Amino acid sequence: FAATKTAKSGGFGAKKVDPMATHRLDNSLETMKLVEFINNAGGKCNEKAKIASVKNAMRGLVCTKDIKKGETICSLPSSIALALSDPNAEDVDVVEAAGNYLDWYLNNAERMEYFEPYLSSLPTDGGDEFSPTPDYFSMEEIAELEFPKMIEKTMSRIEKISEVAKAKGVSEEDLRYYAWLTSSRSFNIRLSIEDEGAKAKSVRVLVPFFDMINHSPSSNAEFDILDPELDDSTFVIRAKRNIREGQEVTIGYGSGGFSSLDLFGEYGFVDPLDKMESDEKNVKKGPLQRKPVTPDERMMAKEEERMKGNWDGWQTTLEDDVKEFIDCEPGSTRARILEFRVKLKRAGGWEGAGE
Numbered sequence: 001f002a003a004t005k006t007a008k009s010g011g012f013g014a015k016k017v018d019p020m021a022t023h024r025l026d027n028s029l030e031t032m033k034l035v036e037f038i039n040n041a042g043g044k045c046n047e048k049a050k051i052a053s054v055k056n057a058m059r060g061l062v063c064t065k066d067i068k069k070g071e072t073i074c075s076l077p078s079s080i081a082l083a084l085s086d087p088n089a090e091d092v093d094v095v096e097a098a099g100n101y102l103d104w105y106l107n108n109a110e111r112m113e114y115f116e117p118y119l120s121s122l123p124t125d126g127g128d129e130f131s132p133t134p135d136y137f138s139m140e141e142i143a144e145l146e147f148p149k150m151i152e153k154t155m156s157r158i159e160k161i162s163e164v165a166k167a168k169g170v171s172e173e174d175l176r177y178y179a180w181l182t183s184s185r186s187f188n189i190r191l192s193i194e195d196e197g198a199k200a201k202s203v204r205v206l207v208p209f210f211d212m213i214n215h216s217p218s219s220n221a222e223f224d225i226l227d228p229e230l231d232d233s234t235f236v237i238r239a240k241r242n243i244r245e246g247q248e249v250t251i252g253y254g255s256g257g258f259s260s261l262d263l264f265g266e267y268g269f270v271d272p273l274d275k276m277e278s279d280e281k282n283v284k285k286g287p288l289q290r291k292p293v294t295p296d297e298r299m300m301a302k303e304e305e306r307m308k309g310n311w312d313g314w315q316t317t318l319e320d321d322v323k324e325f326i327d328c329e330p331g332s333t334r335a336r337i338l339e340f341r342v343k344l345k346r347a348g349g350w351e352g353a354g355e
């Protein structure tokens with residue numbers, strides 16, 4: 001009863017709202033096999049958090065019974081993680097890590113067999129759980145991003161994909177998909193701290209199940225690693241605060257420090273904190289008026305302004321973009337490009353074209 005909200009507060013007989021009504025638990029064979037794989041490897045997934053289609057759309061993790069602040073949502077032995085870089089080597093970027101994914105897993109029959117329950121849970125190229133990063137855009141669409149740093153970042157990733165694909169003897173399409181998997185699902189963990197001039201060691205990993213958790217700027221869960229220096233360390237997802245039944249379990253990507261450039265470039269989405277409301281009334285009240293969101297983005301936008309010597313600035317106004325966004329098909333490439341531009345314009349205080 002305690003966890004059941006009512007449509008009107010108080011009032012006996014008020015209509016009860018099922019907190020799980022907009023989620024659909026994922027009972028697919030793939031998901032069952034994934035959880036079994038984790039349990040067999042000595043991991044523990046809390047029964048109160050389940051993989052689901054969240055708010056009838058994206059796949060994510062949902063709290064099915066209230067979880068208390070500090071409670072462990074999932075703990076996994078590090079042996080279950082897929083390393084994509086050598087901790088003793090120089091840092092690798094996500095495209096190089098994608099090459100390692102190909103060499104170390106896809107081209108290794110034994111590992112393929114072991115990790116099969118995980119690999120079959122991954123989104124497919126162009127499938128339902130796929131949000132293309134700008135390296136999937138056409139040249140015209142990339143130009144429409146307008147923001148020089150985003151365009152540079154995208155072009156250099158495309159170049160790197162082509163380079164690594166050639167070196168590995170695979171098609172650019174395949175390598176681009178592995179790079180998408182790597183950038184949108186793996187993360188770097190620090191294994192040691194910088195010590196007497198020795199560089200801190202870090203490793204890029206894919207962690208089954210953890211990579212089902214979506215990002216929120218006001219996340220309710222966090223990642224932790226117990227005994228990182230040991231070979232058999234443990235990865236943990238823990239509740240940062242009480243999570244109620246029906247709420248999505250979220251973490252902050254990049255420990256919450258990623259900018260819009262990182263989120264759009266690496267994951268293919270724009271931070272929802274700043275999501276544009278889709279009706280005009282809210283737009284007038286909200287986004288057009290809103291102040292820059294994160295200090296990080298304010299700084300980045302201002303820095304861009306300072307060095308815009310070779311850039312004519314935006315081609316359209318903030319208002320034009322918002323107007324067009326409202327009429328755009330949700331989730332389309334055009335909508336996502338506009339969402340990105342509006343986000344940056346708001347963050348940097350740009351309102352007009354050519355600024």
Ligand SMILES: C[S@@+](CC[C@H](N)C(=O)[O-])C[C@H]1O[C@@H](n2cnc3c(N)ncnc32)[C@H](O)[C@@H]1O
Pocket residue numbers: 058059060123129130131184185210211212213214215216266267268269270271272
């Ligand atoms: C680590 S995965 C999270 C799980 C993913 N939804 C799945 O079904 O496998 C990261 C991907 O999830 C999606 N995602 C995560 N957080 C999001 C958010 N706040 N808004 C939109 N998409 C998000 C993006 O497609 C991103 O590339």
